Amino acid sequence: MEYDVIIVGGGITGAATARDCAMRGFKTLLVERGDLCDGASGRNHGLLHSGGRYAVTDREGAEECIRENRILRRIASNCVEPTEGLFISLPEDGLDYQANFIAKCREAGIDAKAIDPKEALRLEPAINPSIIGAVKVPDASVDPFRLTDANVLDAQRHGADVLKFHKVVSLIVEEGRVKGVEVLGHNDVSTKKIYAREVVLAAGIWTAALAEAAGVHIGMMPSKGALIIFGHRVARMVINRCRKPANADILVPGDVVSVLGTTSDKVPLETCDDMHATPEEVELLLREGVQLVPSLATTRIIRAYAGVRPLVVADNSGDGRSVSRGIVLLDHEERDGLPGLITITGGKLTTARLMAEMTADLLCRKFGVNRRCETAEKPLPGSDGRKARFEDPVEQRAAIGRHGGEVSKMDFSQGREVLCECEQVTRAEIRYAVQHFGVRNISDLRRHTRIGMGTCQGSFCIRKVAVALAGELGDPSLADTFVKEYLQERWKGMTPVLWGDTLREGEYMHKVHSL
């Protein structure tokens, strides 16, 4: 059994790369150690950048963003909500930065328009009323879980194989060439070898260790970013601060919540497997966030979390934020004399499709074939323009909002009952996730449905969900373990914000489930 390409990493980069490779006709395998979106892809803002944030400091990145922004609105209409965005200037920011910002946006092709502060407040009443300037940009909200899922589904529909819950323990290096990967499944005791003509590392921050094991050094700088989730939508648009990029200056409306972030701190590589936000980070985020939207000070925080940006130190080094977040495509044959291995990293959620295109182009050159990239033209599964409408049955609307046209694969006649009430997840949607994404537990189920992500964090519904999921998986005895594991995982995010209503919720959760 040999593949053309094995892609390591089931985040958005790996998923998009798998899709592109499969569409170009390569025999493709995507390997992921856990579930899709288990790393940084599931721990970010969910912001579809207009490029505005990078316009002043990184022209190339800004141009990539706006190009991809337009493409994703088209091909991933189901995952993208065209909220638009504002860059607001507060009195202490002055307006000098704004002038330069607009000029730089225009140079990068971003439609940035200065609007009157009064008009900005009318468009978005939640923003700080003391603003002295505002610029409207085509930012949007994007659901990273749905975008990754859609890429994986499309890859599969174009013939790719997906191997989740399999950790790559080493790269197979034979005769001076990477020939495949050695994997260990979650339920396995022994490893197995899978061969391919090329291996692509798309494992985010975990790429460094994988490459190192094959004797290749990639200087990676793990940069921790903490974010907090507020219980409902306080603003309709993406709100940015119009100043030199800093902490906590972006608020994104994501699905039915608001996400504020982020921080940027260098952390040791070995801590990347257990990232959580600290109370100090929450304090900092909140202190800055209220400058953007004052009502955040009195809005319930559901949880806090953190992800790790896989920043790459250029071969002749840099430091801190000055490290470019640009796309890094490494051909290790050329760079290190190790054929058969490619690394794709850096970049952003917004530019993942482009990263995939660049990788697949390189693979085409290596395989000596000439196949055009079609990922920017073909819509992703679910993105057929289907939106939740008032006319739709009420219990289906949330599922339509999440999965678009994919709802046609859900059987609501056998499962219209809502099991997770905060996020309105029905049994039909759970069954769909089990069938299409091979979930093992409630955390997996959450990534593919939003189950348990709402205000109650599972307090009320999680037992129903556990019983339903255990039933779908054919082993009812799993339910108790599901509940315990899931609530432990939720606690991790609730602990740094345990006050006010979230503390009350925590107490309620504790009593109901006798933790």
Added chain:
Amino acid sequence: MQENNISEANLERCLKCNLCTLVCPMMEVNPEYPGPKKAGPDGERYRLKDPAYYDYALKYCLNCKRCEVACPSGVEIGDMIQLARIKYGSQAKRKGLLGLRDWTLASTDLVGSLSSPFAPVVNGVLGTKPVKAVLDGVLGVDSHRTFPAYSGQKFTSWFRRQDQSAFDKFVTYFHGCYVNYNYPQLGKDFVKVVNAAGYGVHLLEKEKCCGVALMSNGFAGKARKQGELNLASMRKAIAAGEPVLTSSSTCTFTMRDEYPHVLGLPNDDVRPSLMLLTKWLYGKIASGEVKLRFRKDFSMKAAYHTACHMQKLGWEYYSIELLRMIPGMELTVLDQNCCGIAGTFGFKKENYVHSQNIGSKLFASILDAGVNTVLTDCETCKWQIEAGTGLPVLNPVSVLAEALED
């Protein structure tokens, strides 16, 4: 910062404990209704994202506020649902004849003014089988329902001929539509009781329907106008040192709580002086200022039903204790159950069955109590309970009036 980060957004206080779901009378009989938690704080998060998530089934909310009474977190669930209906319900607003029906049911003042002069004719015609069939088939007013009869003489016409000049202390009476157009006797009883307490009665300079029917039928704009007018009149009375007293729990609740919460009309200055006669009177008697003398030969075996809005006000105690002061009154206080009518709700054909199913528990408990009269502070409960049990239903004010020594 963290100590200050306490949620102000009411929907976020919800812990999803579902106590509200447990007490919702509609939940028990109608599987189409999502229940207060889903319709209120859960649904609100989605409506904030996109109005397309508005659930038409919110029309089933009785606005009984039992959910709010039950909520341990102080979530204003009923208000949230009412506001959602006003804000998003327009996409589901009924057109054509059902729209006309809703408008007619809501316009208590106008329809009352037009009907009173022709009361015998209107009452006769509305009660006939062919008219009921038309109302049912064309307008969607259930044929099991009989509209409360219109009175030939309005309460205000009667009151104008009453001499209250002998008193030196006064209260102002907000009589409401039902007393004015349908049941002036309750107004007359009100005047009798207040006079017996040593106070004279004034009416408001101008009075309009409190607006509850307008709100529940989707005419918030008109309700707001009427509310403004009522509040302005009340402020004048209060400035003259008179409390504004009422005899209907729903009108009172609407003007005290729904005005600020649902219509956005601030009324902090009016609220302390706006109350039911029974609450005011109980206070006067308890403080020793007023002493009522009752007949020795009065006898009644009655059951007291706490109307939903009375429960929300938390004032049933006052009515019950006053009734217990009457010698010869044998009073059973019923368990709190919604009667199911919820104002104009139960008149609509599509709601009739739900309305009866909700009421059935209450009807059974009344019939079990072995009483000959039912007492309640709400006029729409009265219609429902009379139809459901065949027993006469009176307002406590009328019973007090009847029991007073002449």
